[in-house]
Amino acid sequence: MATEHESVELVGDEIVANVARAALFAALMGAGAYVSFPNPISPIPVTMQMLVVFLAGIFLGPVWGGTSIILYLAAGAIGAPVFAGGSAGFGALVGPTGGFLWSFPVAAFITGVIVHGGFALRDYRVGTVRLVGAMVAATAVVYAFGTVGYTVVQGVGLVTSFWTVAAAFIPAEAFKIAAAIGIVRSDAIAAN
Template identity: 75%
Template sequence: MAAEHESVELVGDELVGNIARAALFAALMGASSYVSFPNPISPIPVTMQVLVVFLAGIFLGPVWGGVSMGLYLVAGGLGAPVFSGGSAGLAPLVGPTAGYLWSYPIAAALVGALVHGGVSLGDYRVSTVRLVGAMVAGTVVIYALGTVGFAYVQGVSLGTAFGLASAAFIPFETFKIAAAVGIVRSDAIAAN
């Protein structure tokens, strides 16, 4: 007598794939925090994290791009050494660079929404102008929240905070935007 077994799909393949991609980008974000070097004009180091924020929004879309950056924050808050310089725990989430960290899910979601034209995941192979515009908008969010957070925690004016925590990074962000465009364009070529 053979027993019959019925298969039940508890979680769909698409959801599993999205979770896996979000976890991959969260891990990539953590790894990118180790690519860090001092900025001669700022106490905040330069990392490649903003590039990963851009790519998460572009490749995962607004929902899963934001989720991936949220997973990154949770992992770091729980003790994984994924914040700049290998730091972890709650201190970075309330310290001088906390505004940047908290901005990452928002910026990834915004970049994704602008690239994909809404909440749904669409084709990320859009015009260069749209791609760059989305990343500039994401950069504005990151540096607005980063500047406010830095000013609050350090007890300095917004103008001082902007000079130390934002303006000093504009050349680096320009490079990251160009790198993201190159990555997206090379992926579009490989896909064809």
């Protein structure tokens, strides 16, 4: 006697794949926080987190790129040591560098919108000018959030904050933008 079984698909394959990719980028974001270098002109170290933010927006698009960084923030807020220097907890989100942390999902979203030309996930292999424009726009958002957050928490002026937490990082961001372009171009070559 044979029995028939019906299977019910609760979640589509595309959603599962996107959640898995978002989780991967959340983990990469945490790893990027551990790769840090002292900044000689700022008390805040240089991390590889912005590179991951750029790549999340480029490879996952605006929605899933932003979601991946929100997953990262949630993990850190509940105690996973994934913020810069191995810090964790909600205190990091409201500390001197909290503005940067809050800006990361917005920056990934903006990168994705510009690269993909809207909210839908499309081919990320676009021109270099568009890639650079997306990452420069994302960097401006991160610097704005970071500067304001540092100003509020540290009680210093906006100009002082900007020079301390934004301008001091421009050379490092240029390197990360170049690295992101290299990664995207190498992926495009491998795909062909």
